[in-house]
Amino acid sequence: MPAKSPVIVDLKFIPEEVEAALAGAFPGREVIDLADPAHQERDLSGIDYAVVWKSAPDLFSRAPDLKVVFSGGAGVDHVLTLPGLPDVPLVRFVDRTLTTRMSEWVMMQCLLHLRQHRAYEALAKKHEWRDLSQPEAADVTVGIMGMGVLGQDAARKLAAMGFKVIGWSRSKRVIEGVETYDAAGLDAFLGRTDFLVGLLPLTPDTRGIFNAALFAKLSRNGPFGAPVFINAGRGGSQVEADILECLDSGVLGGASLDVFEREPLSPESRFWDMPNVYVTPHVAASSDVRALFVHVEHQIARFESGLPLEHVVDKVAGY
Numbered sequence: 075m076p077a078k079s080p081v082i083v084d085l086k087f088i089p090e091e092v093e094a095a096l097a098g099a100f101p102g103r104e105v106i107d108l109a110d111p112a113h114q115e116r117d118l119s120g121i122d123y124a125v126v127w128k129s130a131p132d133l134f135s136r137a138p139d140l141k142v143v144f145s146g147g148a149g150v151d152h153v154l155t156l157p158g159l160p161d162v163p164l165v166r167f168v169d170r171t172l173t174t175r176m177s178e179w180v181m182m183q184c185l186l187h188l189r190q191h192r193a194y195e196a197l198a199k200k201h202e203w204r205d206l207s208q209p210e211a212a213d214v215t216v217g218i219m220g221m222g223v224l225g226q227d228a229a230r231k232l233a234a235m236g237f238k239v240i241g242w243s244r245s246k247r248v249i250e251g252v253e254t255y256d257a258a259g260l261d262a263f264l265g266r267t268d269f270l271v272g273l274l275p276l277t278p279d280t281r282g283i284f285n286a287a288l289f290a291k292l293s294r295n296g297p298f299g300a301p302v303f304i305n306a307g308r309g310g311s312q313v314e315a316d317i318l319e320c321l322d323s324g325v326l327g328g329a330s331l332d333v334f335e336r337e338p339l340s341p342e343s344r345f346w347d348m349p350n351v352y353v354t355p356h357v358a359a360s361s362d363v364r365a366l367f368v369h370v371e372h373q374i375a376r377f378e379s380g381l382p383l384e385h386v387v388d389k390v391a392g393y
């Protein structure tokens with residue numbers, strides 16, 4: 075039997091987590107972890123598989139024989155723009171662990187805004203005991219842009235918590251308990267949305283989609299009047315100058331941003347200090363490295379036994 079192809083691992087994740095996860099991963103197969111200085115000059119020709127995330131631009135020229143490329147995360151925009159990406163299947167990371175993490179983040183942000191957490195924090199700082207009027211989840215319509223794996227799970231969980239949930243995607247999705255719109259229904263969708271959640275991939279079509287013109291179309295009939303923008307898709311889909319302007323002018327009443335046009339977010343950014351803005355450092359749904367390697371092992375086993383790979387990216391659509 076021919077030796078199993080090694081797997082190249084080039085992940086800019088927390089190094090200790092990668093090391094610990096690699097300890098039990100890919101039984102019977104050599105792993106070439108490019109974080110290990112011993113592999114820096116290693117000849118990578120003849121190797122079939124690479125797991126990549128924020129990889130070096132010379133990776134694909136060093137590894138010219140790859141048969142499958144695995145993204146270390148669900149999004150692939152930065153993989154698609156790596157120089158020399160070979161014309162082989164690109165598989166993205168889809169897993170319960172990642173989906174659950176994202177839904178936790180989305181639910182947390184919706185609750186922080188619903189329960190006026192920042193206002194209570196401000197009162198607590200002043201040692202002021204006062205209650206504010208208390209709308210409930212059922213008074214708020216959460217509109218999710220991007221009804222894929224992550225959007226659908228968040229929608230179901232938000233609906234279970236009592237929020238009214240509507241969804242928008244390129245093609246119309248049918249999801250029990252959630253009213254959905256296709257691309258043509260964008261204005262109708264926005265007109266009903268009090269909390270807007272972005273879970274879109276970054277593609278040529280979604281770049282800059284979250285801009286002042288879009289925010290102006292959001293509902294102002296929610297319990298807080300001004301709508302809230304919550305984004306964990308990609309920063310390239312938002313126009314930050316417009317978000318700042320809309321927060322200043324009251325077109326938006328608050329925001330939760332996990333992703334930014336430029337990451338890391340500059341320490342000088344106004345977002346850090348705005349009263350009703352929550353900033354997290356692109357951690358809404360970090361990949362669980364052990365689960366990632368199990369997923370890659372599973373897909374390699376399918377590939378080597380002639381079964382179709384799952385979660386293959388449509389490179390033309392960009393996601």
Ligand SMILES: NC(=O)C1=CN([C@@H]2O[C@H](COP(=O)(O)OP(=O)(O)OC[C@H]3O[C@@H](n4cnc5c(N)ncnc54)[C@H](OP(=O)(O)O)[C@@H]3O)[C@@H](O)[C@H]2O)C=CC1
Binds near residue numbers: 221223359
């Ligand atoms: N912040 C974080 O920590 C993380 C962020 N992410 C981001 O979340 C994104 C979504 O992940 P996931 O749900 O798994 O992706 P999916 O591919 O499963 O879903 C993408 C959704 O976006 C829709 N969509 C894509 N392009 C358009 C468009 N031009 N107009 C309207 N809708 C569009 C798709 O429509 P259709 O259903 O018609 O195909 C689909 O509903 C990732 O691409 C990544 O950028 C992911 C993980 C962690």
Ligand SMILES: O=CC(=O)O
Binds near residue numbers: 147148150359
């Ligand atoms: O941003 C993270 C991802 O998985 O995509």
